[in-house]
Amino acid sequence: MGTNPPGLVISAPASGLGKTTVTLGLLRAFRDSGLTVQPFKNGPDYIDPAFHRAAAGRPSFNLDVWAMDDGLIDAIAGQAAGADLVISEGSMGLYDGTTSQGVSGRGSSAEIARRFGWPVVLVLDVSGQAQSAAATALGFAHHPDAPDLAGVILNRVAGARHEMMVREEMARLGIPVFAALPRRSDLELPERHLGLVQAEEHPDITEAIGQLGAFLRDHADLDALRDAARGIERNGPGVWPKPPAQRIALARDAAFSFSYPHLLEGWHRAGAEILPFSPLANQAPDPSADLVWLPGGYPELHAGRIAQASTFREGLCRHAETKPVHGECGGYMVLGRALIDADGTRHPMTGLLGLVTSYQRRRLHLGYRRAHLTAAMPGQDAGTTLYGHEFHYSTILDQPDAPLARVTDASGNPVPETGSSRGTVTGSFFHLIAEAPA
Incomplete structure (x- = not known):
């Protein structure tokens, strides 16, 4: 058996709602506060782990329950040893995965959250809605396969009145709000057909991620997020893949x-x-x-x-x-x-x-x-x-x-x-x- 540091899964109802922006900002903000943060990425993403590494100063790894067996998943999770906190970025929507069982699951972020006991922070794009955002969060929290929902981060908030309307309904339904992020088009990372432009091609990745860290530091309750993190013991040291040559x-x-x-x-x-x-x-x-x-x-x-x-x-x-x-x-x-x-x-x-x-x-x-x-x-x-x-x-x-x-x-x-x-x-x-x- 091995003990993992407490963690959080950053997820959302769908792609394109701000998961990566929030994840990178939190990685940098927690790092700047003096914590050692271990990043992970759910699913077969080739690009985000390099951005995670730039933000956290620590290699990021994919966790994939469709393609990986328990031994490999446990080996990868062991990379969090020595960290103070785990931040795992989800893929697509929280429950999105394949329709068929793979090696250890269907590939959803919810499965990763349940497996390691990491509560979910749901990123919600609240542009174009107010109180209805709380209904979305409540539905995700009460799904029959739901992991623990720590709370939400509101993204693309139009202003103080908009934020108040959403927060009041979240409070009425008992859903914590960790951050309300105003619209900031200048913080969006460039993309191409497979997703983000690669980290090594970004003209100034250090400056861009520094700005994201400051943005989350200014608008998120980092202490409450850290207090919400949880985790369970992993099964053992795990088994790494063999090299194809020396x-x-x-x-x-x-x-x-x-x-x-x-x-x-x-x-x-x-x-x-x-x-x-x-x-x-x-x-x-x-x-x-x-x-x-x-x-x-x-x-x-x-x-x-x-x-x-x-x-x-x-x-x-x-x-x-x-x-x-x-x-x-x-x-x-x-x-x-x-x-x-x-x-x-x-x-x-x-x-x-x-x-x-x-x-x-x-x-x-x-x-x-x-x-x-x-x-x-x-x-x-x-x-x-x-x-x-x-x-x-x-x-x-x-x-x-x-x-x-x-x-x-x-x-x-x-x-x-x-x-x-x-x-x-x-x-x-x-x-x-x-x-x-x-």
């Missing part, structure tokens, strides 16, 4: 940044050496590496530079002559023959796979994935089942290589994006989260 050359820059923190942590803990390199800086992978791993990211925004990166391409091709290469999503596209950008320009890629993809024909591919490997990939034998997530807008124009896996969505429906396998090179559109439990 020396792993990992692409890492603005085009290749979607690496799940728990995977890298597991690789480090097992003694693997991570050798970062930047394709955008025309760097070749370390020739001593046992494996080259190309994560997802935004290669479509940098396709011209990648196409011109001859040192990167030649080094990658030399490696693939004798040793494995694997790409996920954006990394998978770079392993192909060509990538067609949103303007219709065709950019030659590395050609290690026959894949041709296009962003000119945009179509959303989104959701959890189960992949039963029909070919081996680094660290995984054929026949293994993997759990992952897919989120991209690219369309496959040509995929001549052997499939990597039989892939289904969370409900078991077949997915046509099977990944590819050719010699030492493999790739998939799904981002690996965890191996299926034995």
Whole structure:
């Protein structure tokens, strides 16, 4: 058994209501007050954990009950050891998840809150309503699967009278209000098609998060929030994922940044050496590496530079002559023959796979994935089942290589994006989260 610090889950009725703004502001405000705060993110988000880290000064990790077993979840939760407080950001709405059971649940933020005993702080966008906001909060509190509701944070409040009307009805229904945040369009973080612009691309992330921290410090009752935090013991030390090789050359820059923190942590803990390199800086992978791993990211925004990166391409091709290469999503596209950008320009890629993809024909591919490997990939034998997530807008124009896996969505429906396998090179559109439990 292990003891976690007390925590809170920051959730909302839906996406786009201010969860990330509030979470980042609270992380920075509590940090500035002298607390050590451990951030987490519910679900398969690639971007928010980097913002959490910038705000808290401490790595953030995904917690995912659909794709992770108890051992991995407990291992990740153990990263909170030594912290004073846990702040876990939810995904979508509090009860939103898949319609089918995964490894440990359906993937909702409510399940994470119940599992660790972290009360929920519900962020409510009260623009366009007043007393009705309290009815929304009351409904969430009395859902049959409800975790403890600590209270609410009111977002986009129009003024003092508006705040009073909402607060009085919340008080009448016995719902604590921890903050009333006025409308501040200047504090919104820039976005693109997969969510926020990445933290490392933000022009001044330190200043932006500092402003959010000051905003929450000025308008939230931080002492009451900390007093509301709770938690329960976790089951044990947990089990981290195994590394796919001993020396792993990992692409890492603005085009290749979607690496799940728990995977890298597991690789480090097992003694693997991570050798970062930047394709955008025309760097070749370390020739001593046992494996080259190309994560997802935004290669479509940098396709011209990648196409011109001859040192990167030649080094990658030399490696693939004798040793494995694997790409996920954006990394998978770079392993192909060509990538067609949103303007219709065709950019030659590395050609290690026959894949041709296009962003000119945009179509959303989104959701959890189960992949039963029909070919081996680094660290995984054929026949293994993997759990992952897919989120991209690219369309496959040509995929001549052997499939990597039989892939289904969370409900078991077949997915046509099977990944590819050719010699030492493999790739998939799904981002690996965890191996299926034995």
